[in-house]
Amino acid sequence: MxxxxxxxxxxxxxxxxxxxxxxxxxxxxxxxxxxxxxxxxxxxxxxxxxxxxxxxxxxxxxxSDPDAGKVSFGVYAVVWLNDRKMAARTRERHESVVRLHLLPTFGDRPLASITTAQVRAWRTACLTRTGEPTVVKAYQVLRAILNTAVDDELIRRNPCRVKGADRYDVPERPVLTVAEVYAVADAMGPRYRLLVLLAAFTGLRFGELASLRRRDVDTAKAVLMVRRSQAEMQTGALFDKAPKSDAGIRPVAFPSELLPDVQGHLDIYSGPGRDGHVFLGPQGGQLRRSNFRDDWIRARTTAGVTADVHFHDLRHTGNTLAASGASLRELMTRMGHSTPRAALIYQHMVNGRDREIADRLGSMIRKARGDADS
Known part of the structure; x- marks a missing residue:
């Protein structure tokens, strides 16, 4: 008593x-x-x-109610995922991160019991078995979930306070020369040759190229209209999604030197009708990364390009080549990066600056091809 x-x-x-x-x-x-x-x-x-x-x-x-933080992280994470508005592919990635990297450690723990020391120990252990980019993403998702728990007054403060854990230094990616781009493109074979050239000389992402329709190609002005991006779920399902921001919807000029390649590809390899896909798989279905992965590796080897070059590095190559003489605003618009000065950027682009960038790339192509032919 x-x-x-x-x-x-x-x-x-x-x-x-x-x-x-x-x-x-x-x-x-x-x-x-x-x-x-x-x-x-x-x-x-x-x-x-x-x-x-x-x-x-x-x-x-x-x-705050001490009992509120007794709800388990696993239960709360499911609610958090269900309550969030996300694109299908983003939701799939988040669910995968929670299932594979967060629940094994934090799933049964009450929210209020998770400490900064525990988060730090979890991150250290993850880095011993998983690549840093994956660990950074997992940390960002964990922090987002616990930020919401703070907003819901279930915990007083977020224990994700590990300095530098939310970012990593991206290693410098290789840049191909114009001659190397053409060497890889030529080694790819005719079906995917234009895919390589446009990736390098427009800087479009794979998903943006895969989702292009015939009506998005203006051969009179040598311009591609980017309206959407193809995404692939872990189940293999393909779908088109809207760009992450308004900046992703944009016209992108390509060098007029590529017009014969573009027209030839449209005549032979593209789907029929205005809505036909510009790029198709070998059996006539939608293009997937797996459709040409082996072709890419083989072409890269044949061209004598370092094995460290990925297809996405063609975008980096295009960005680097286009940067000569282009302002930051013009380059960001061409690459589809969002900016608070979108209206001003668009004004620059319609005034012909993007065509100038494409023409400079064309000059590089003529010089490189001329040297190769001489």
Missing amino acids: PNSQGRRRRFGSVRQLASGRWQVRYRDPETAQLRSAEETYATKTDAEVALTHIEADITRGQW
Whole structure:
């Protein structure tokens, strides 16, 4: 039985238990029900200090229900995923991150029990078995979930406070010369030759190229209209998605030197009708990365290009080649990067600057091809 020596005070009370330890009791500010603090204390002074802190938190509006943080991370993560509006591919990636990298460590733990030290230890362990980009993504998702838990007043502060854990240094990617681009393109074979050339000389992403339709190609002006991007789910399902921002919808000029290649490809390899895909797989279906992965590796080897070059490096190559003489705004627009000055950028582009960038790339092509033919 509790000792009758407990002393009443204006806010709450402290009393000594039969065990000799001291208990704090106070009114829940939300329900007005009498509740006991989670901990007991060795001395009466310690208990009174703890009660004073609780009173101060309630007065400042900083009190949170200690029971709220008892919900497990796993349960809360499922709710968090269900409540978030995400593109299908983004949702799939987030669900995969939660399932593979977060639940094994944090799934059964109460939200309020997760500490910065535990997060740091989890990250260190992940880095021993998983690449840094994956660990950074997992950390970002963990932090986002716990940020929402803070907003929901389930925990007081986010334990994801590991400095530098939300980013990593991207290694410098290789840049191909114009001659190397053509060497790889020629080695790819006719079906995917134009795919390589446009990736390098327009800087379009694979998904943007894969989703191009005939109506997106203006051969009179040598311009591609980027309206969408193809995505592939882990199940293999393909779908078109809108760009991440308005900047992703854009016209991109290509060098007029590529017009014969573009027209020849449209005549032989593209799907029929205005909505026919510009690039198709070998059996006439939609283009997938797997359709040409072996061709890419073989062509890269045949061309004598380093094995470290990925298809996406063609975009980096295009960005680097186009940067000569282009302003940052013009380059960002061409590459589909968002910017707060989108209207000003668009004005530059319609005034012909993007055509100038494409023409400079054309000059590089003529020089490189001329040197190769001489």
